[in-house]
Amino acid sequence: MSPLKAMNDVLVAGAGPVGAVCALALRQQGIAVRILEAQAGDARADSRTLALSHGSRLILERLRVWQKLDDVTPITRIHISQRGAPGVTRLAADDVDVPALGYVLPYAALTVAxxxxxxxxxxxxxxxxxxxxxxxxxxxxxxxxxxxxxxxTPLAVVADGGRGDAAAKPRFERDYDQVAVVCDVQTELPHANQAYERFTPEGPVALLPKRDRYALVWTASKTDAQRIATMTDAEFLAALYRHFGGRQGLFLQAGPRRTFPLKLAWTGSEAAARVVRIGNAAQTLHPVAGQGFNIGLRDAWELAGLCGDTSREALGSAAMLAAYARGRRMDVLGGVGFTDFLVRLFSNDIAPLRRARGVGLLALEVFPPLKTFVARRMLFGARG
Ligand SMILES: Cc1cc2nc3c(=O)[nH]c(=O)nc-3n(C[C@H](O)[C@H](O)[C@H](O)COP(=O)(O)OP(=O)(O)OC[C@H]3O[C@@H](n4cnc5c(N)ncnc54)[C@H](O)[C@@H]3O)c2cc1C
Incomplete structure (x- = not known):
């Protein structure tokens, strides 16, 4: 079959959040765009929970998507600790002068908007x-x-979450032997918009305020995750209490559990002439610092901005794609490095490291400029 001429349209593969945001931002730049999405239109129900940074909120506001969202829970404080050792850091929205440090919302709600x-x-x-x-x-x-x-198309944007392009070999990959067990849980004490990140030798455990509950991300080894995912609810709630501790009181109820494997895969944006990768197609990160999804949205936003600044003739050219890769490098590699550092620094029980981590958390707590630096990095990326 001969190619259907759609030369004016940028083509986006994947209508996940990153592909959709890219298409909207391109249209805002006056660029014609169309999307091909593998799933059927009514098959968008997805039980994933996303944590959006304040920077991502700003992107969604500019695209008038934020205004359509009604199922969003703000995070105004984050409590960071490690199990079995001293050292606690508390980040607050006031430290960085933003209304919230982040927002928790169902993937499906974002997709609908x-x-x-x-x-x-x-x-x-x-x-x-x-x-x-x-x-x-x-x-x-x-x-x-x-x-x-x-x-x-003059430019094909691959936003398939890294699942479509089997030929794309990551330039850097790390298997942490960790799997995330995720579900919603109800705690005895109300969340008051506080999130928790608790590091344990087996991997981090996060509680994110979601409506009147918490979204739990419990990281464990592959074998343990399988066991945790198949416990009865009562066994699971008790095991979670032993693992996380009693800061939120007892765990009272849990929703259906699911697991997903965690790894680092940095493939990069450069694919081939006239082709660019963004979002999870370009980098898949461990969820520990909530960086991956937010970097993906910045990929989409920055690419569209660059397309808008590029003449129609040069759209998708090698020079444009090289400029895009250059422009994104610091933010992406900063996020990849920061996330990888956190996972490897905290996912062990080596005594000197445990003590050093405690000192680090304490230093963050008592030295406000350092705290603000870290918080801004999490909110806005390397340019924060
Ligand atoms: C199983 C799983 C669970 C996760 N859970 C969490 C979580 O609890 N919290 C969190 O913050 N993050 C989670 N993540 C990460 C988060 O989902 C990603 O960071 C985010 O969805 C990336 O957005 P994206 O648009 O790049 O990719 P995706 O959201 O994966 O979207 C890609 C889109 O491309 C489509 N597609 C794929 N292949 C093709 C093709 N060949 N042709 C056309 N379309 C195609 C897909 O159908 C999909 O709609 C999870 C990821 C996975 C895989």
Whole structure:
């Protein structure tokens, strides 16, 4: 079949949050764009919970998506500690002069709001269309979709969450032998918008305020995670109490548990001529510092901004893609390095390290400029 000419349209593979934000931002720049999404339009229910930084809120506000969200729980304080050793740090929104340090929301709620915004912006989204292969060329990329369909574009944006492009070999990969067990839990004490990050030798455990409950991310080894995921509710709630401690009182109820493997994979934005990767397709991070998703949104925003600053003739050119990769390097590698450092520093029980970590947490607590530096980095990335 001959390629369907769509040369004016930037093509985005994947209507996840990153692909959808990129398309909306491109349209805001006056650039024609269309999206191909593998899942059917009504199959968007997803039980994942996302933690958005304040910086991500600003992006969504500028795209008029934030205003459509009604299921958002602000995080105004974060309590950071390690199990079995002293040293606690508390971050507060007031430290950085923002209304909230972050926001917790269901993936599905964000997807629904984005879908509505895409429709209002008149952006064509073809659901149930899987991108099979992208052929790169000097002047255009040809996107091959299911049923022998192909489309030409000056720029193909791969935002498939890293699942579509099997050929994309990460430039750097680390398997932490950790799996996240996630579910909603109800605690005896109300959350008062406080999140917890508690480091243990087996991996971090996070509680994120979500509606009147907490979203739990319990990191464990592959074997332990399997065991935790299949316990009865009563066994699970008791085990969580032993693992996390009593700061929120007892754990009273738990929703359905699911697991996902955690790893670091940095593939980078550079794919081939006329092709760029963004979001999880470019980097998949451990969720410990809540960096991965927010970096992905910044990828989308920065790429669209650069496209807007580029002449139509140069859209998707090698020079433009190189400038994009250069512009994103510090933020992305900063987030990758910071996350990897945290996971490796805290996921062990080596006594001198445990003491050093305690001193580090204490230093953060008593030295406000350091605290503000770390908080701003988490909110806005390397440019914070
Ligand atoms: C199982 C799992 C659980 C997670 N849980 C959490 C969590 O609890 N908290 C948290 O903060 N983060 C979590 N994450 C990470 C978070 O989901 C990602 O950071 C975020 O979704 C990345 O957004 P994205 O748009 O890049 O990718 P995705 O959200 O994965 O979106 C990619 C989109 O591309 C589509 N697609 C894939 N292949 C193709 C193709 N070939 N052609 C066309 N479309 C395609 C997919 O259907 C999907 O809609 C989880 C990730 C996974 C995989």
């Amino acid at each position: 984005l879908k509505q915004a895409l429709a209002e912006a008149g952006i064509a989204v073809e659901y149930g269309v899987t991108v099979d292969r992208i052929e790169s060329g000097l002047d255009a990329a040809t996107v091959h979709a299911a049923a022998g369909r192909s489309l030409e």
